[in-house]
Amino acid sequence: MTIDQIVNETRSLPRDxxxxxxxxxxxxxxxxxxxxxxxxxxxVVHSRIGDIRSGKIKGIPAEQSSKKIRQIVGR
Structure with a gap:
């Protein structure tokens, strides 16, 4: 299979x-x-998910995280 064929096959799969x-x-x-x-x-992942769901900690919006990453890597 080519890479393009593999990518096309994944389009019909669920995101997870x-x-x-x-x-x-x-x-x-x-x-x-x-x-x-x-x-x-x-x-660790399950613990952190539980903390977010319970309201113990607040998540950071993806846009804010992406902006910070771009600043760090200089893009």
Missing amino acids: VVAELVDRILMESHGGQNAEHSAAWSA
Whole structure:
């Protein structure tokens, strides 16, 4: 398959499936992640999601985060 064919195939998939595919491709290209680290990150992510949902912490809007990133990298 060509890259264009793969991209075309992903258009019919749900967004969460595409996100998982991209994540797995990136992980494989960087040597993967061991189970212990994966479990630890999962725990952190779930904890932070819980904090946001409960109102304990407030999220930062994507536009604000993107602006800050562009400032840091000079774009």
